Amino acid sequence: MKRMKRGQPDFDCFHVQFRVAGSRALFSDPVFRIGGERASYPVPTEEALVGITSSVYWKPSIRWIVDKVRVLNRIAMEPISVKPRNFINGWNVSGKRRAKEATSRPSNTLSSFAYLQDPAYEIYAHFEFSNDPLYKNDRNPLKHYNMFIQSLHHGGRFDVFLGTRECPAYVTDIQVDEASYYQQYQEPMDFGFMFNRFIYPEYPDNLQNDDPIGKTIMHVVMNQGVIDFAALHQAGNDRTDFFTKRK
Template structure:
């Protein structure tokens, strides 16, 4: 089935937060976009609970540059604002190649596995810039998407054979994608070769993921949200009447 999309992702700033640098309220971005952040972009373009997006690879187009800004986040323990410094990526551009597969942990949505339907909708939504707002890591970093041919044009790191970035956050293992009533976080050793990062594909088997170089860590207990076909929480007439 047709299930792959290529798109150009751009933005003035990006903040793919490194959890190690968040101690004390400061935030510093990874130099590379995380798998989970790119997956979130795909879900903002188009998503249904019957499909799962997988990021195949990403190509870095613009040079990696950072910019530090003073911000005033809200204090959680008292009223008022605090002062912190966030280090963003500046003027980013990426070519992303991704595909979706059926979510086999959603047997109640089997009737929605229609070949061609979701691909056609995803392509239309990509042409329109996404169904929802696109964010580059955090809400304050607005992103923009448009169709492209992966590998086209000149990239800033096309001639660099290899750059290693050490241990990075990869993605979350959500209950509706693993069948487990728990949330786990995955990590991996990130490497960029000739400007391209090839992401390992996560599975619903965390032990197998660890054997493939993606160790995971338990975060908390969590259960999957229930969905059903042709079952709206509130009808359209009720929604309009409440407006």
């Protein structure tokens, strides 16, 4: 990606693309977290990809929307045994304030986390301007596009993670003609229903009423290594449920 100059189409200024990779990833499946263990989805969720893009460049005047993601490496799981600390009533059981509970319960338990091994993705996204009038003077797409490119070349404005903090990642430009492991597969790969992303009330609804926060569940299908979120939304593969009213 290169910087744009004045006079180029504004449509191109809203769209970005970049590559992210790391040694491992953990896009947690909420079903496995109930028992204290964690297992990753086979592919990243849209919410995780929005978080990665926001880590590269974030401004309150814009919001990121992921169009599609391209899976480059083979999907492989790597189990790792860990010993997470036990907590009772908000205190570590190995601390002196809960010595009585520590004698009745062990300070560590053995758990198994399932990580994705050597993940690499190409993310295609675009941004939209916020409706908040506080940022009405910060709606220059060319400026935000060039600032994103500068942040990308410096590795992002914030630390980039693939799902969780113990999975750091690196962002770079998309490499030309980089092949995907799954581009040889003609049949689509069905991953079933997955958590997709959260739905937050936008301005002025987030201040004037008690609109609840929602979550989206999506039937994810990958075609030759590409998950087109925009097409899946348009085809009706997602369903949004809302939590209870905010207090």
